[in-house]
Amino acid sequence: MREAKGKGDGQENAPNFIHDLVREDVRTGKHGGVVVTRFPPEPNGYLHIGHAKSICLNFTTAALSDQGRCHLRFDDTNPEAEDVEYVESIRQDVRWLGFDWGSHEYFASDYFERLYQCAVDLIRRGLAYVDSQSLAEIRERRGDFYRPGVNSPFRDRSVEENLDLFARMRAGEFDEGAHVLRAKIDMASKDVNLRDPLMYRIRKVTHHRTGDDWCIYPMYDYAHPMSDAFEGVTHSICTLEFAHHNPLYQWFVSHFEFDPVPRQYEFARLNLTYTVMSKRLLKRLVEEGHVGGWDDPRMPTIAGMRRRGYTPSAIRRFAERIGVSRRDSLVDVGLLEHALREDLNATSPRTMAVLRPLKLVIENLPEEEEIELVAPYSPDDPSFGSRRLYLTRELFIEQEDFMEEPMKKWFRLAPGREVRLRYGALVTCNEVIKDGSGSIVELRCTWDPESKGGNAPDGRKVRGTIHWVSAKHAVDAEVRLYDRLFNEENPLDESHEGDFTRRINPASLEIVRGAKLEPSLAGRGPGERVQLERLGYFVVDPDSTPDRPVYNRTIQLKDSWAKLAGKG
């Protein structure tokens, strides 16, 4: 696969405070100049473009040092929400984006025994205790933003009793909710996360990897920093909502002799216009049938974008261009689309297809004649090669490319007007045939045989060039035209009426069944990308078969005519 070269893709000095800071650490030789990062998804859903930003950041940050590496770690500490189904999809998505974690694939669940032993160690040192309050009591005694918490009556249990209780929790002697293990920090802390946070809870649930080996499971706040430390992570990068956990993160890792001691850094998560990014909301779109699934081409999931025809390098370049900072932002999806077009423009072969066919008959071309033409796949790069087209008496052109009463600045076909059939010939429209109801069904034209191939023989100016296919050679196809999923920049804006699903764009998918493809488009397999000239970039959908090709519109070309026409 060709890649757009030149501007971007790792070469630019992208704005990124994490990179700045890590470069400084490398320069000063911190951790021996080595940088270890990790991408830590919970296997409970599909990855989306927001995760892509994080993946790019983690991998490119690690690449800042020669011996740097980025781990893929599944944060699977909550068996109730997680499933192996997601593990493979996550691997596939990260790989597809172009990143390689080598042998460094880990699961928090692989650390359960070690985490348990570390917890025992904390108990021995009087830094953790078993609390036997009910959930409601714990919540009540935690206090709130304005009032400090109150110590649990179980806070001062002896080490022996704690050890015994914790062992029996593990052994399955207690019901869910009977006890929890808590870190003994400070119930009066202004930071509610430090008010004796829970480390373990009892869950008699089968884990997707450890089965029924465990009935106590560590909490994120404990498992995450420890996992980072076990793996030798140096820079633990996460989104801003975890900033409050940083003191706790440090508390845990500082109580053991880790080298290096990992440190957490936070950045602002990605928000994009005209979509939603939360797993919960995306799940609703799927479950309520607003879209066809997690890989629906309208979804901002990696799987959806892949099916839509996005390229990994466009996503990477986008991630790099938007930069990394600590401010909340809502990135214009136009930035993503620009990166996409930039890549597709450089890599897609040009072909022709007609979405809404209008028959055009060349009266001075005999029925049996087939004029063979060679058309390049790229207007400016011969290495793309070429394919054959056939000019015949009956052709299809786009309904939109004919206007019976042309408005001003109309360059396309109209009665008495001459246009160029792309790589074909110059044709002039003589007559418009209509059916009983007055709709145009056919155009009668003549062609200038001197213009074969599309060149004006005498250098005469022909402003309009339109796409076409030979009726005899055309292949029928289904084409799915996708547009943005929501009508509003921010579907979650509270000033709107009702639920966010009310902002779904009813025209986000239009299925065109009678599209006519040029022959070269028929044999292409799922994932192949092309430009349909003047229409946009398209990709073959997995639903496609040799007899029944299905193309998805990835994105339209920029259209300055639409802009002009729109202004009246």
Added chain:
RNA sequence: UCGGGGAUCGUCUAACGGUAGGACUCGAGAUUCUGGUUCUCGCUAUCUAGGUUCGAAUCCUAGUCCCCGAGCCA
């Protein structure tokens, strides 16, 4: 009523006491067998009010607004 984070063109993001720059968008033009691409030019910003300084987006003071935080979720 608490704690933490953050405010720079329409959008994203630089400038770290010394010319507010880049990308996207938008506008004008050139080129063009895609009203595409490419090229040229242009418009648009430091949250507010004070202060320090020869000089402030940057430092100080006081405000304002936004985001996050009280799961046995991550």
